[in-house]
Amino acid sequence: MEFSSFAAALGGGVLIGLSAILLMIFNGRIAGISGIVSSAFFADKKLTDKGSSEKASGLAWQWFFIAGLVLTGVIYALVYEQLGLPAYEFDMVSEPMLLIGGLLVGLGCSLGRGCTSGHGICGIGRLSLRSIVATCVFIAVAACTAVFIH
Incomplete structure (x- = not known):
């Protein structure tokens, strides 16, 4: 790096x-x-x-x-x-995949009652157990997705 x-x-x-x-x-x-x-x-x-x-x-x-x-x-x-x-480089993913990804992120935010910024930055800083669990789930899903795609 x-x-x-x-x-x-x-x-x-x-x-x-x-x-x-x-x-x-x-x-x-x-x-x-x-x-x-x-x-x-x-x-x-x-x-x-x-x-x-x-x-x-x-x-x-x-x-x-x-x-x-x-x-x-x-x-x-x-x-x-x-x-x-x-x-x-923004041309690594097609537009349909970006649209599907955006919809899945929106669904995840709704199901998780927040996003990575709310849970990961603010929630963990406030020592919220719900935010710590949500952030661990976000990271695990992101890792699995990265492994699956690449």
């Missing part, structure tokens, strides 16, 4: 951990991506009793969070060569 790859992974991990801590401190929310995306897209069902101005102000942080996730990927793709960071 090259040092630049290690530094990029370490820096990314530190930023993810810091953002999870800041979201908990300033907003009292766990940085579980599936929960944030779900509440942003399906907020009308969750906030039907609240006024429209409260709906808009309550959802602003979620949309900014999602925009930050997307924009950091775009920024990385635009500047990775200038920073000497490794490039990712």
